[in-house]
Amino acid sequence: MTDTETHHEYVGALHIHSNFSDGLRPIPEIAEIAGECGIDFLLFADHMTLEPIKRGLERWYDTVLSIIGYEINDKDNKNHYLAFGLDEILPPELTPCEYVRRTKEAGAVGFIAHPDEKRPSAAILPPFPWTAWEAEGFDGIEIWNHSSEWLEKLNNINKYYYIFHPLRYLRGPEPETLVRWDIMNKTQVMPGIGGIDAHAYPYSFGPFTIYIFRYKVLFKGIRTHILVKEKLSEDVPQAKETVLTALKTARCFISNYRWGDARGFRFKALSGDRTYLMGDTVHSESVEFIVRTPLPGTLSLLKDGMPVMSVDGSELSYTASEPGAYRVEVKKKNKPWIYSNHIRIQGKNKA
Ligand SMILES: [Zn+2]
Numbered sequence: 496m497t498d499t500e501t502h503h504e505y506v507g508a509l510h511i512h513s514n515f516s517d518g519l520r521p522i523p524e525i526a527e528i529a530g531e532c533g534i535d536f537l538l539f540a541d542h543m544t545l546e547p548i549k550r551g552l553e554r555w556y557d558t559v560l561s562i563i564g565y566e567i568n569d570k571d572n573k574n575h576y577l578a579f580g581l582d583e584i585l586p587p588e589l590t591p592c593e594y595v596r597r598t599k600e601a602g603a604v605g606f607i608a609h610p611d612e613k614r615p616s617a618a619i620l621p622p623f624p625w626t627a628w629e630a631e632g633f634d635g636i637e638i639w640n641h642s643s644e645w646l647e648k649l650n651n652i653n654k655y656y657y658i659f660h661p662l663r664y665l666r667g668p669e670p671e672t673l674v675r676w677d678i679m680n681k682t683q684v685m686p687g688i689g690g691i692d693a694h695a696y697p698y699s700f701g702p703f704t705i706y707i708f709r710y711k712v713l714f715k716g717i718r719t720h721i722l723v724k725e726k727l728s729e730d731v732p733q734a735k736e737t738v739l740t741a742l743k744t745a746r747c748f749i750s751n752y753r754w755g756d757a758r759g760f761r762f763k764a765l766s767g768d769r770t771y772l773m774g775d776t777v778h779s780e781s782v783e784f785i786v787r788t789p790l791p792g793t794l795s796l797l798k799d800g801m802p803v804m805s806v807d808g809s810e811l812s813y814t815a816s817e818p819g820a821y822r823v824e825v826k827k828k829n830k831p832w833i834y835s836n837h838i839r840i841q842g843k844n845k846a
């Protein structure tokens with residue numbers, strides 16, 4: 496969908512594992528499924544391998560752009576980091592601070608994966624939270640991760656329901672992740688992205704084994720939408736650059752498709768004769784925020800994590816003068832549907 500004013504919107508499924516690590520299917524098949532689900536681009540992040548790039552799998556598959564990065568972990572398999580744009584795998588003995596720095600130095604883009612992941616004792620896997628917050632140079636944070644949230648809430652009582660309804664129980668990002676993210680955004684642009692972390696978990700029912708997370712289902716869950724000035728190029732490096740730039744400049748928002756197609760959601764700030772979008776900083780003391788959603792819901796505008804206005808409907812406007820990092824959350828029937836990135840207001844005199 497094209498913004499009637501200036502931008503094109505593309506919808507991505509991020510943090511996908513293929514059969515190059517612990518996903519179930521090959522990349523071309525996943526791209527085909529993504530196309531059927533209305534996804535425009537994919538960010539693959541198999542564990543500690545860039546083999547798909549070497550095999551030429553970073554390309555357009557019909558209408559779906561497949562971008563290949565990889566998920567870095569430290570030598571204890573902790574501190575997962577999603578890096579895109581690296582040509583070579585970094586040495587596996589690096590510490591998180593080192594691989595964050597090396598990713599940046601290489602001109603690549605990196606996101607902290609599932610930063611506050613937790614698991615109950617009965618979970619299939621141990622949690623992999625980010626602990627190396629002293630690292631400098633990361634480009635953004637995966638604030639919402641489907642796999643993390645799903646596994647955190649899985650228990651012996653609800654497991655059959657959860658297995659057959661993997662999208663219904665998503666309750667939004669971890670509260671502590673949102674707090675951390677809001678604080679960071681007061682002083683810098685710190686993009687939030689949503690990841691699927693699509694693995695295929697085998698699950699045994701007596702003699703049968705089923706695979707819990709099917710791509711076809713997951714692609715109808717957490718999506719990251721980008722807004723870009725130019726249409727995505729047929730040239731893969733150029734299109735990849737466009738997507739990664741939109742993500743690292745926070746020109747994006749996150750939705751859960753389960754509650755409706757969020758294409759067309761917009762969060763803008765008007766000041767003087769200029770329009771600002773997510774990722775921007777406004778140097779003014781009089782700003783009008785405008786929010787529009789393609790379907791009605793409960794729209795909340797938050798400043799530094801605290802709600803300042805909430806309306807039921809599909810439009811919100813609010814005149815703000817207070818400096819801070821503003822963002823939007825939209826719920827549908829109390830279910831988390833959309834999380835915008837921030838627009839910052841900084842006083843006129845502040846750089
Ligand atoms: Zn991970």
Ligand SMILES: [Zn+2]
Nearest residue numbers: 510512566692
């Ligand atoms: Zn992963």
